[in-house]
Amino acid sequence: MAENETAPYAAPAPARYRTVHLQRAKDEGRRFAMLTAYDFQMAQVFDEAGLEVVLVGDSAANTMMGLSTTLPMTLEQIAVYAASVVRGTRHALVLSDMPFGTYEVSPQQATENAIRLVKETGVAGVKIEGGERFAEHVRMLTDAGVPVMGHIGFTPQSENVLGGYRIQGREEGAAERMIREATVLQEAGAFAVLMEMVPSDIARQVDEALRVPTVGIGAGPHTTGQVLVWQDMLGLRAGKMPRFVKRYADLRTVVSDAVTEYRRDVLEGTFPAAEHGFDS
Numbered sequence: 001m002a003e004n005e006t007a008p009y010a011a012p013a014p015a016r017y018r019t020v021h022l023q024r025a026k027d028e029g030r031r032f033a034m035l036t037a038y039d040f041q042m043a044q045v046f047d048e049a050g051l052e053v054v055l056v057g058d059s060a061a062n063t064m065m066g067l068s069t070t071l072p073m074t075l076e077q078i079a080v081y082a083a084s085v086v087r088g089t090r091h092a093l094v095l096s097d098m099p100f101g102t103y104e105v106s107p108q109q110a111t112e113n114a115i116r117l118v119k120e121t122g123v124a125g126v127k128i129e130g131g132e133r134f135a136e137h138v139r140m141l142t143d144a145g146v147p148v149m150g151h152i153g154f155t156p157q158s159e160n161v162l163g164g165y166r167i168q169g170r171e172e173g174a175a176e177r178m179i180r181e182a183t184v185l186q187e188a189g190a191f192a193v194l195m196e197m198v199p200s201d202i203a204r205q206v207d208e209a210l211r212v213p214t215v216g217i218g219a220g221p222h223t224t225g226q227v228l229v230w231q232d233m234l235g236l237r238a239g240k241m242p243r244f245v246k247r248y249a250d251l252r253t254v255v256s257d258a259v260t261e262y263r264r265d266v267l268e269g270t271f272p273a274a275e276h277g278f279d280s
């Protein structure tokens, strides 16, 4: 598609996406796309591709640090990733996850740490895992000037309570509970609510019940926005992928083949060639 030519479902890109643009998308029946990013250059690529929202996810614990859960990630660690991503973007809205242990204890703890993230990294808002039990946190954060995205359904920071990585909302009355959790977040000031591994029909009901936009991952096609972890959707991650992932590229093979070729050239002496060197 030619530059400046926009798809019929897209709105003209603003100088910099803000939460109001996501609200406008929902109000006008448009969708938006979000990916995680953790570093300067990937963020730059996503931004230049027109991605509306970049999330500095605590999934960095898995994808960048090789940890098996997100629980060990600290505020200082996510701040390094977040500052890098902000430096790589000009148009996207950049949000950061609040890591496990940086917000749960009190609205004050949440607000102090979120303000640190905003001041030290330049992110435009934060995401916290949990529903109505964090309503007061969301209220204080929003009042302090930090936009909050809620996150319900499967919340990986609570995996030890939830009993593993699994779909949420299969129990009796789950739809009503999910709608209540999301509505309480909205009324507390959340600008959006993310749903992870929620049955599609429940996610649709939640999106319809809310005024604010929803974002899905493993939540079906009826949310306002969609998010994936970039290493999953670009095929960099090894091993079995969650059901909700669609692979748009095979970067693992692309990189592996290039490194194999580079190594062979070096070992055979065909790289570096004359043109890669300098004359005296």
Ligand SMILES: Nc1nc(=O)c2c([nH]1)NC[C@@H]1CN(c3ccc(C(=O)N[C@@H](CCC(=O)O)C(=O)O)cc3)CN21
Binding pocket: 058, 059, 062, 063, 070, 156, 165, 166, 167, 197, 228, 229, 231, 232, 237, 241, 242, 243, 244
């Ligand atoms: N690389 C990566 N991708 C993610 O999507 C992701 C992270 N890391 N880290 C943080 C959370 C954890 N998430 C995950 C991780 C694994 C499953 C998973 O294994 N799902 C299986 C089982 C589902 C079930 O049994 O109900 C699936 O097939 O979807 C789901 C969500 C999503 N987030």
Ligand SMILES: CC(C)C(=O)C(=O)O
Binding pocket: 036, 055, 056, 057, 058, 059, 060, 097, 194, 196, 217, 227, 228, 229
């Ligand atoms: C999977 C998304 C929603 C997330 O929270 C993360 O990447 O940490």
Ligand SMILES: [Mg+2]
Binding pocket: 057, 058, 059, 070, 097
């Ligand atoms: Mg996360």
